[in-house]
Amino acid sequence: EIVLTQFPATLSLSPGERATLSCRASQSVSSDLAWHQQKPGQAPRLLIYDASNRATGVPARFSGSGSGTDFTLTISGLEPEDSAVYYCQQRSNWPLTFGGGTKVEIK
Amino acid sequence: EVQLVESGGGLVQPGGSLRLSCAASGFTFNTYGMNWVRQAPGKGLEWVSYARDGRNTAYADSVRGRFTISRDDAKNSLYLQMNSLRAEDTAVYYCVRNTRYYMDVWGKGTTVTVSS
Numbered sequence: 001e002i003v004l005t006q007f008p009a010t011l012s013l014s015p016g017e018r019a020t021l022s023c024r025a026s027q028s029v030s031s032d033l034a035w036h037q038q039k040p041g042q043a044p045r046l047l048i049y050d051a052s053n054r055a056t057g058v059p060a061r062f063s064g065s066g067s068g069t070d071f072t073l074t075i076s077g078l079e080p081e082d083s084a085v086y087y088c089q090q091r092s093n094w095p096l097t098f099g100g101g102t103k104v105e106i107k
Numbered sequence: 108e109v110q111l112v113e114s115g116g117g118l119v120q121p122g123g124s125l126r127l128s129c130a131a132s133g134f135t136f137n138t139y140g141m142n143w144v145r146q147a148p149g150k151g152l153e154w155v156s157y158a159r160d161g162r163n164t165a166y167a168d169s170v171r172g173r174f175t176i177s178r179d180d181a182k183n184s185l186y187l188q189m190n191s192l193r194a195e196d197t198a199v200y201y202c203v204r205n206t207r208y209y210m211d212v213w214g215k216g217t218t219v220t221v222s223s
Contacts, residue, residue, distance in 0.1 A: 043213040091208035098152040
């Protein structure tokens with residue numbers, strides 16, 4: 001099973017700042033990685049797939065990068081509505097797995 | 108509008124059974140694989156099961172042999188039969204569409220509580 005480790009666990013930033021979230025895989029997943037956003041009390045929502053492609057309707061301030069074992073989700077210019085938990089997910093191998101999540105708090 | 112609506116959750120005793128349903132609309136259901144993903148209270152996301160059709164299915168080790176996924180393409184519906192339920196199965200269960208093995212559309216979830 002591919003283990004995804006996300007860090008930091010929590011990020012506390014002010015509106016307008018840049019958030020950098022990391023996801024590390026226990027073995028290479030090539031570019032087979034997605035990022036999901038889950039706001040409090042809501043279902044998750046796909047943000048990024050294939051490591052760097054934004055899903056439909058996702059604002060341009062969200063960007064993904066990386067390949068192999070190290071991946072980054074960057075939120076450029078945080079908005080109050082970006083307060084959420086962000087999960088990475090790999091599709092390279094079965095079982096499909098998620099990281100433990102990074103909580104982004106807006107000060 | 109693409110929509111997934113789960114139902115069937117509730118309170119069940121340990122060892123009991125429950126059947127979850129997911130009604131899909133707004134897309135051609137029979138052309139997509141479908142997943143169940145769960146989230147225990149205050150915890151992260153855990154993939155549970157996948158079905159592309161009646162023969163092409165997959166399960167997490169934690170549920171294999173106890174849960175059975177199925178689908179009825181004529182009814183645009185996905186199901187999860189859960190037997191021998193344990194306290195650790197307590198979670199919100201999400202029905203999720205699968206596009207190239209990415210989870211691209213999520214339902215709002217249905218809550219399963221296993222407790223005596």
